[in-house]
Amino acid sequence: MNTTTTQKQFFSEQLLAWYRRHRRDLPWRRSRNPYYIWISEVMLQQTRVDTVIPYFHRFIERFPTMQSLAEAPEEEVLKLWEGLGYYSRARNLQGAVREVQERYGGTVPDTKEEISTLKGVGPYTSGAILSIAYNKPEPAVDGNVMRVLSRYFLIEEDIMKPATRSLMEKLAKELIPGGAAGDFNQGLMELGAMVCTPRSPHCLTCPVMEHCSARDARMEEALPVKKKAKPPRPEYRIAAIVEGSGVHAGKVLIRQRPQEGLLARMWELPHVEVPFAYAAAADGKDGSIAIPPSISLLTDRLAEETIGVRPERRFMRTEHTFSHIHWDMEVVICSLEPSVLPAASGMLMPSHYEWVDSSVMGQYAFPNVFLKLLNRYFQK
DNA sequence: AAGTCGGGGGG
């Protein structure tokens, strides 16, 4: 990288001017309320603009102030986050807002040191809030910014390495024009989203093509350099749709996940992981799960929780990919088997189980994989 | 430095 002063100045000036002409009208750009900027930046972590927009509207309608969010029950926050993924973002946001209420008198801190102590506010988000809400000259380096900078300045370091990120932050900070940190940082991201796209960048409409080093070197498609992620590990699971009877007729059994870990505190269909050996025992050529004997793993587990069930028929097979795990899940419809219940009348289910139908599902937050299954079952 | 933590859209 051999960077000249004119190349940097050109970039800063042209990008800022371009952004002010071409900025999209996004909901969180209609205010400089630090709380709204904060919500948007957290929602936008690893998530597309188009996905976030409806969530952002619902969230600020229900929680218009930090006080309203601080006082809300966590389940309600989680429910508004339902389907967005990375649910710790929602819990961290509420916890951090409570922290701002208590420690900072309800004002979002305006220094890097203070704001960075808040849960879920890392290097990117702190810079984004400080620059966009307070116009402080702090860099906000996300995937878009690293792509733009790696191309314009022909940086061939692996952008997954922390050292490369530090380099990018240093460079991005130097580029901020005086008094225009918010617009410049947003312009950098806007360019990455709209023009300097991951594949087939639209160089002919780019405001800084003239001095783009990657363009000169015909390297724009090859940058940024990024080591490939490991493929998700496969997991095989078998789930039950337990149909209620009597007072629970028309309802199915759901349960809440543990406090920590994957999909923490979300609701789900009862299910168990099936050892690979069981899954591989399937006769099918596609590696499908052998329902017997896998089903007994499920019924045994439920019996341990005082819930006796009897498998009735196969519902469907579904696959779902998380960042690091791939679920291949067989879903079986079961009926209640009162004879297996220790005291069918009196014995209470564990408190993390509930009966639901489609009318009360709205009170529970489900990850998409189970939301889709339940909606299909209830034919929504 | 590597693993954990969701979900969807686009080529």
Place this chain on the structure above:
DNA sequence: CCCCCAGACTT
């Protein structure tokens, strides 16, 4: 089908 996305946190 693969890649990527307005990342942060833990180990």
